[in-house]
Amino acid sequence: MIKVYLRKKIAPRIANGHPWIYGNEVDRVAGNPEPGEIVEVRFADGKLAGVGYYNPQSQIVVRLLSRKIEEINEAFFYQRILQAWQYRQKTGYTENCRLVFGEADQLPALIIDKFNDYFVIQTLALGIDLWKPAIINALETIFKPKGIYERNDVPVRTLEGLEQLKGFLSAPFDTNIIIKENGLQFYVDIENGQKTGYFLDQQDNRRAIQHIVKGAEVMGAFTYTGTFEIHAAHYGAKSVLGIDISEQAVAQANKNAALNGLEKIVEFKAMNAFDVLKDWGKDGPLYDVVMLDPPAFTKSRENIQKAVTGYKEINLRGMKLIRNGGFLVTSSCTNLVNPELFLHTINAAAKDARKRIKQVTFQAQASDHPIIWGMENTNYLKFLIVEVTDR
Ligand code: SAH
Numbered sequence: 001m002i003k004v005y006l007r008k009k010i011a012p013r014i015a016n017g018h019p020w021i022y023g024n025e026v027d028r029v030a031g032n033p034e035p036g037e038i039v040e041v042r043f044a045d046g047k048l049a050g051v052g053y054y055n056p057q058s059q060i061v062v063r064l065l066s067r068k069i070e071e072i073n074e075a076f077f078y079q080r081i082l083q084a085w086q087y088r089q090k091t092g093y094t095e096n097c098r099l100v101f102g103e104a105d106q107l108p109a110l111i112i113d114k115f116n117d118y119f120v121i122q123t124l125a126l127g128i129d130l131w132k133p134a135i136i137n138a139l140e141t142i143f144k145p146k147g148i149y150e151r152n153d154v155p156v157r158t159l160e161g162l163e164q165l166k167g168f169l170s171a172p173f174d175t176n177i178i179i180k181e182n183g184l185q186f187y188v189d190i191e192n193g194q195k196t197g198y199f200l201d202q203q204d205n206r207r208a209i210q211h212i213v214k215g216a217e218v219m220g221a222f223t224y225t226g227t228f229e230i231h232a233a234h235y236g237a238k239s240v241l242g243i244d245i246s247e248q249a250v251a252q253a254n255k256n257a258a259l260n261g262l263e264k265i266v267e268f269k270a271m272n273a274f275d276v277l278k279d280w281g282k283d284g285p286l287y288d289v290v291m292l293d294p295p296a297f298t299k300s301r302e303n304i305q306k307a308v309t310g311y312k313e314i315n316l317r318g319m320k321l322i323r324n325g326g327f328l329v330t331s332s333c334t335n336l337v338n339p340e341l342f343l344h345t346i347n348a349a350a351k352d353a354r355k356r357i358k359q360v361t362f363q364a365q366a367s368d369h370p371i372i373w374g375m376e377n378t379n380y381l382k383f384l385i386v387e388v389t390d391r
Pocket of ligand 1: 194198199202221222223224225226227228243244245246249271272273274293294295
């Protein structure tokens with residue numbers, strides 16, 4: 001194996017368990033590895049950092065697959081995926097789950113979502129993309145899937161010199177499937193939905209609204225296919241309005257409402273939530289519960305402040321639409337705004353909105369997306385419920 005030696009003075013990140021090695025942390029490469037080749041990484045003092053895949057075209061030149069010297073082959077991927085599955089089985093995520101959550105499962109840049117008998121995969125770096133056949137074989141052996149699909153139509157792949165593409169990795173199948181969650185049913189559009197088609201990371205959080213929505217008039221913004229809103233109707237809300245900017249998502253959300261026989265209670269409209277929150281704050285309707293689950297406002301460190309301003313703005317406006325004693329259900333899915341900063345931002349929003357808030361629940365993503373200490377990017381989802389009262 002070709003050896004990559006790290007500089008003397010590098011951040012303790014790698015020693016603390018983080019698997020990424022940036023170009024500026026490399027002192028020298030003893031040889032000429034091919035893009036994607038497995039290399040051995042050593043600290044300046046000669047101690048082993050691990051083995052991983054190499055890509056000189058990426059800012060992250062090596063991603064470690066293992067902390068010991070071992071052969072990276074088809075059996076390695078089978079074992080890793082089996083371990084990932086065993087963890088989901090032990091923690092109670094079997095029907096639908098994120099089967100592989102990249103770095104957290106020691107399979108950097110690999111995402112596999114399991115929707116019952118169907119699997120959607122993303123290989124987001126060259127070094128893992130090359131192992132696609134081994135990954136498919138492992139899935140075939142462990143699960144005998146009805147279908148496997150790749151959603152590699154994502155821009156991050158270009159940072160790795162990879163093309164963006166999507167398609168079948170098994171015999172073709174109908175990519176509009178139905179999954180069950182918390183006793184409800186949802187259509188998942190594997191081919192054209194956002195990301196892998198469905199946001200599994202909120203599956204436990206959707207249950208957390210059970211009590212606060214009883215008999216309530218509910219408004220949800222950034223609803224995607226309407227999962228939270230349909231849960232609200234299911235848990236006894238009087239009426240639910242959901243808003244998303246995507247016509248496609250709204251059509252799917254209304255179909256999901258009908259699929260569960262809840263179309264008389266919950267309705268979805270295609271609108272810009274920023275406009276709605278702004279306009280309705282003046283003389284619009286009030287609600288007992290407002291739910292916000294916006295997309296990541298930033299993907300880069302430079303824009304954290306902008307993202308914080310965005311979160312503050314929508315949450316402030318959201319609070320103003322809530323009747324005295326109602327609830328705000330609010331999420332943030334970017335790891336760059338950490339939990340502490342998120343809570344601080346909601347607090348600042350409450351202050352400016354002249355509201356008092358009481359924390360009901362504060363959670364992260366479901367445990368099939370495990371958080372690994374020392375890898376901040378695995379701790380990304382914040383889910384907060386607060387009671388909102390007038391000052
Ligand atoms: N709550 C959803 C996930 C929401 S993802 C679930 O659990 O499944 C974020 C959503 O925000 C996407 O569906 C996207 O279409 C929507 N969105 C982005 N910008 C928006 C805007 N300006 N107004 C309304 N919706 C927007």
